[in-house]
Amino acid sequence: MSAQEPTAMTASPEQRLYEQLNGILGQYLDPVHIDLVCQAYQFGAKHHTGQFRKSGEAYICHPLAVAISLAEMRMDVHGIMAAILHDLIEDTDVTKEDILNLFGDDVAELVDGVTKLTQLNCKTQAEAQAENVRKMCLAMTKDMRVIMVKLGDRLHNMKTLGVMRPDKKRRIAKETLDIYTPIANRLGMNRIRHQLESLCFQAMYPMRYRILKNAVKKARGNRKEIVETIIHSLNTRLQQLHISCEIHGREKYLYSIYKKMLTKNLSFSDIFDVYAFRIHCDDVDTCYRVLGIVHNLFKPIPGKFKDYIALPKANGYQSLHTILIGPYGVPIEIQIRTHQMHRMSESGIAAHWLYKSDDEEHSKSKTRANEWVRDLLEIQKTAGNSLEFIDNLKIDLFPQEIFVFTPQGNIIKLPRNSSVVDFAYAVHTDIGNSCVSARIDKHLVPLQTKLENGVTIEVITASWARPNPLWLNYVVTNKARTGIRSYLKHFKQQEAISLGRRLLEKELKDMGKSLVDISQLMQQQLLLAVKLESIDQLYEEIGLGNKMPFLIAKQLNQTDISAVIKLDDTETRKETPLTIKGSEGMVVTIAKCCRPIPGDPIVGYFNPGKGIVIHHHECRNSTNERKKSTNWLEVEWSDDASGEYPTEIRLELLNQPGTLATIASTISKMGSNIENVIITDQDGRVSVDLITLTVKDRVHLANIMRQLKKLFIVLKITRTRG
Known part of the structure; x- marks a missing residue:
């Protein structure tokens, strides 16, 4: 055995990885190309000498692992060499020109495309990340292999995150989920995408990952018998009809299970009760035949069939998806596709290198990928900065x-x-x-x-x-919803405190006293009696109608503050009207039944929790309430009451074209706004319309009605009240 071929026992980790790479390359590359890869390895190993990863292994192990991932995709020789050399420019003194001179322009451009920008004048880490992704995407527009090397690099980094701090693990995992898994998905590279998602899930939520993994492992044993029964049923029926297919039970990925549980609010058992299978056929015609067979074998669930063969996804994915009710009443998810479609779904754009072919589907996939990459180039041209570019990229990746x-x-x-x-x-x-x-x-x-x-x-x-x-009806973000609710709650509280103070001051004045006369000790005794902590809380309770100001004032007028005050029905009290300015906001509301406006005689009612509701003095709904003397109070409009108030008028009009437009125009000219129109009765000659409009006071309303009466189309006009 030569020195170049050490035994497995004596070989270093990097030598073992190189031997593994060599074995895979020998399956599809020429010896000349393997020699070029060997030269790249020796050059990389030499310049990475003395560098170690945080795990303690020699740094060259990382580029070799990336090269092995790409070799499994049958990447060409230049792509493999670029994978081995991809960290040299960033982490050593090797320059792009050095690589260009030794290994050619193709490899040099690929390495440069993957290399991060080291001398960046970025204010934040987000800007630096955005600039690096932007550079990578620009290089990708020239050569798709750049993103292949980058995805291989990211995959191995995710596999070796174990030695990192938890916060750094989460940051890298989030970046991967935000950028790299969507790009892998966009390019149809599902095998790498699923691996990345699983590793990200494990890094971001280790406890959830472990629990879910154990649950899947436990549930898998209980499912074995049902899976075998379903596969046997499918195989038997297909063999009877002399159709040759491969049937595989499909394991659901942990991250997809977790995401579905999260987004659809489902329990683990709801998701894991679906039994998933893939059927691989020889051609498209057979796929549709098999679809008919499985629909005859098991009952399909309506609305759960998708034909991605006739209408492929944007990333080129093709398959027939259907969900059926199988034996024992369990749902069965079946995906039917050709062998080639399966290879495409796993490798996406990488299938161009994995299976050298002039096949139409391969060329379609590559065309789609190239079109998307050209779109990236357009985004780059119009983007003002790197953050804008990355956000524009996300628009496409996250529709x-x-x-x-x-x-x-x-x-x-x-x-x-x-x-x-x-x-x-x-x-x-x-x-x-x-x-x-x-x-x-x-x-x-x-x-x-x-x-x-x-x-x-x-x-x-x-x-x-x-x-x-009303904004709460159409906002969708948590920030807006929280901001609106927080402001309204605070605003209502301040208004209630202000109104409560005014009401108590009024009642004390009727008794010949003032808040100034109430000592600190008396206030504390009262708060103790009503079980409140501060005087502002007491004002708020009064303003919201939860405590009656007359009773609180009467308690303050007693020698024994803690005495329980009950107001007898026959008891009368001196009443000074509370002045309503129209600017009290949420704690003073105008009743919709009678719609009083400034100038009308009015009466106020305490509505617990909401404050005071203002009714017209002659409102029919107030008759019963006024018998409860503690629930109402005398109020009057201030001379300088401000705001716009809705009121309703009833019009009998000649039914002819343009009538409503004339009415609306007249009301608008008088400085009023129409809120609602209801046509209550209509025949060939006359229509009866109820119009809700906003006015400043009775004088404003009278002027509007006077102008409307001058129109020949108006037969009769009255104001409606309850």
């Missing part, structure tokens, strides 16, 4: 997300169906809290507008604006 621009050109990532409000809160909580409308690509739009990929959004804010509870 369930959208990416939109701020006027400054910054990119904001949002879920699909996000609204302008979601965007505003994503920029900053203060912008979300004060937004009133927006411009999308310079066109004015309302806040509920759903956003599309690539648009530029300018949010219009106002100092007086505040979040509207």
Whole structure:
């Protein structure tokens, strides 16, 4: 035995790896090409001498492991050489020119494409990562083998994460899931994608991975008999019809099980009750014949059939998918494809090197991949910076997300169906809290507008604006939902405190006292009696209608603060009306049954937990409530009441073309806005319409009605109240 062929016992780890690589290359490369690989190995080993990975093994073991992964895909000689040399430029004093002179332009460009940018003037790690991915993708547009080497490199790095700190493991795993597994999926390289996803899952959630792995192992034993029964049934029926196929029980990947449990909120047993099989046929016609046979053998579940042969996925994946009800009532998932489709689904674009062929499907797959790569080149040309490029790349890799621009050109990532409000809160909580409308690509739009990929959004804010509870109906991001709820809760609390103080002050004034007269000791005794911690909490409870201000004031007027006050039905009290300014917000609401407006005689009712509801004095709904003397209070509009108030008018109109437009135009000219229109009765000549519009006060409403009466189309007009 020569010195170049050490025994397995004496060989170093790197020598054993090289022998393994040599064995695989001998199956498909010419001896001349194997010699070139040997030269690359010797050059790499020489320059990596003295370098070790954190695991303690010689550094050259890593490039050899990457080369073995690519050799298993039947990568060509230049790709294998680039895999062995891929870390030289970054980690040694070897330059691109050195590689170019020794191994040629092809290998040098591949190595350079995989090499990270070391001298980057980046402010953050995210920028550095984005710049590296951008460079790699640009190199990929010139040669697809760049991404193959990079995926092989990332796969071995993920396999050897064990020695890293937990936080670094999670960071690398997240980066892999964000960028590399979607690229592998986009290129149809499912074998590498599944390996990467499994390793990422293990690195990010080791406990969940271990529990799920044990659960799968335990469940597998119970499934063996059912799997064998199903395979036997399928084999028997296919043999009876003289159809030659291969049937494989398909093991579900741990990460896909975990993801499905998470996204669909399913238990492990719900997912693992599905028995999965693949049937590999010789040609497409046989695939469709087999589909008919399995549908006759077991009952198909409606809506669960997908034909990816006639309509391949974007990455070139082809197969027939169907779900059936098998023996014992268990669901069976079956994928039917040709042998070649299976090779394509496992290797994707790598199948071009794995199986040298001029086959139409191979060329289609390569064409799709090249088209996507050309799209990347377009993205690169239009992207302003590396972060923008990476976000644009993710748009393609994650179609369930959208990416939109701020006027400054910054990119904001949002879920699909996000609204302008979601965007505003994503920029900053203060912008979300004060937004009133927006411009999308310079066109004015309302806040509920759903956003599309690539648009530029300018949010219009106002100092007086505040979040509207209705926004919760159409926002989709957690940040927006949390921001709106937090603001409304705080705002309502402040309003309740302010109103509660006013109400208590009013009641004490009616008794000839003031809050100034109430000593600190009396306040503390009262808080102890009502079981509250601060005076602000007491004001809030009063403002929300949970505590009656008259009773609290009466307690403060007693010599014994702790005495329980009960108001007798026959007891009367001096009543000074509470002034309503219209700016009290959420704790003072206008009743929808009678819609009072400034100038109307009004009465207020305490609605526990919500504050005061303002009714018209003559509202029919208030008759019963007014009998409960503790539940209502006298209120009146302030002379300078502000805001716009909805009210409803009933119109009898001539039924002719343009009538409604004339009415709307007249109302608009009078400075009012129509909120709703209901046509209650209509015949050939007359229609009865109920119009809800906003007004400032009774004078404003009277002016609008006066103008409407002048129109010949208006036969009768009245204001509706309850």
